[in-house]
Amino acid sequence: MSVNKKLTVSASPHVRSPHTVTGIMLDVIIALIPSLIAAVVIFGYRVLMVTLVCVGSAVLSEYLSRKVMKRHQTISDLSAVVTGLLLAFNLPVSVPLWIAALGSIIAIVVVKQMFGGIGQNFVNPALASRIILLMSFPSAMANWAVQSRFVTTTATPLATLTTMFNGGEVTEELPSLLDMFLGFHGGSFGEVCSLALIIGGIYLVVRKVISPAIPLSYIGTVAVFMLIAGKGDFEFVAYQILGGGLLLGAIFMATDYTTCPVSFKGKIIFGIGCGIVTTVIRLFGSLPEGVSFSIILMNLLVPHIEKLTTAKPFGTPKKEKAAKKAEKEAAKA
């Protein structure tokens, strides 16, 4: 490395990370584009309309809420665009547009801005809003009946899988594994195309926007538990991983900086926790899908995980610390 020609005197920090909030958000948007294209191809142009409504109302509500609260504008950091996109990806194609817009408003105003804006929200805004919508409008939010050029469905593969697991009668045949991988099956429109989601995930990992620790530990945990539950049936495991929002959730939602642990150890704990909750809800819960609930639940546990996994300052001798503790306790007694 060459030494700088001029000697500059400046205050610390001297080494800055090239990552900026806007840059990271832009990377996430780029990573989501393959899934958007896949969804448009699979489900038709209504996908674009829902996405536009979500993104538009998210940005608008961010602008207005910042204005009302008399805080500086943050729409240029693109985080509202990402929230809008992620929320849209969690909706069925047939969702009424006003529900989509309402979802964006809830995500931005209630979940994000009321807690202080970017970096202050305690759960993922898009997921929390999706859950609120799901509990508020159960029929509109679970209307998977789709008729497009490529797919005609009435139920998601996950619902079928749950019925099969519980020994019920199956009304709809499962799509082939290749169709599951390419996205030709029912579901929220951002979650169906596993191929596009994996491409986006790899892009984010290569750009070092996300660490692969959470997605891998999350999906790995689900795989292990599903393998046990399915008594060694690998096909069952594959369906469980490709179906539902697992990939979307693991790659894009669970890795949200604000609501996931900082340390590597913490990330692994977070991922495993998400995996366990998802498996339990999918197999034993009353809803066929548990990804959003599991991520929200683990979001709430993040402060505790952080406390457990705080790194010890470099060079702290272990024995001395223990001795000090004993001393303190002795003094107290």
Next chain:
Amino acid sequence: MAEKKSLGKEFTKGLIAENPVLRLVLGTCPTLAVSTSVTGALGMGLAASIVLICSNIVISALRKIIPGKVRIPAYIVIIASFVTIVQMIVKAYAPAIDESLGVYLPLIVVNCIILGRAEAFAGKNGVLASAVDGMGMGVGFTGALLAMAIVRELIGTGAISGLQIFPAEFAMIIFILPPGGFFVFGMLMALANKIAESKGKPKAELHGCESCPMAANCSLISKGGCDDNVKEATVG
């Protein structure tokens, strides 16, 4: 009674400034549980208010007889007898409300507001003041319940006590579920804090005409100032 307060003040403090639910955060369990419908909220509010006023009066009348060490059990016995009376009346004349309130009607016995007022006010003050205090707190409790129930029932089902305001398909069911209850509760608490704060502000900042920048040119100085703040500041 160290300082004498007007009876009007004993009444109005329960409305916003010391609203039992929104400012003192007492009795939140029945508040969240029965505020899913306006009729339920009204029934609960009235029943609790009647018990509150009656128990306040009796406890205040007996405050010199009840020994300090056993005052809580004594209060509970008094409250429980009024709750039993109210419950029997409701069962006889409004069985529908009794059914919708369910276990929360007998649970008024352990409602923090009633025991709290007994301990904090009726046990130390005269009968009339205690009755007025009970009325104010009762109105405050009923008002908070009604406000919550109106918001929750309207957004959650699109109707107010059965009268459809907008089609039910636009209603957000989550508002009549517990999460919606907590959300509305938080919003109303924020609102009550805001109102109480804005009412308290002039008292805290303005101290009569000395601190007023317009005092030199003010024609109202001889009349004792431009508004009631001055009087309140000297009285309170």
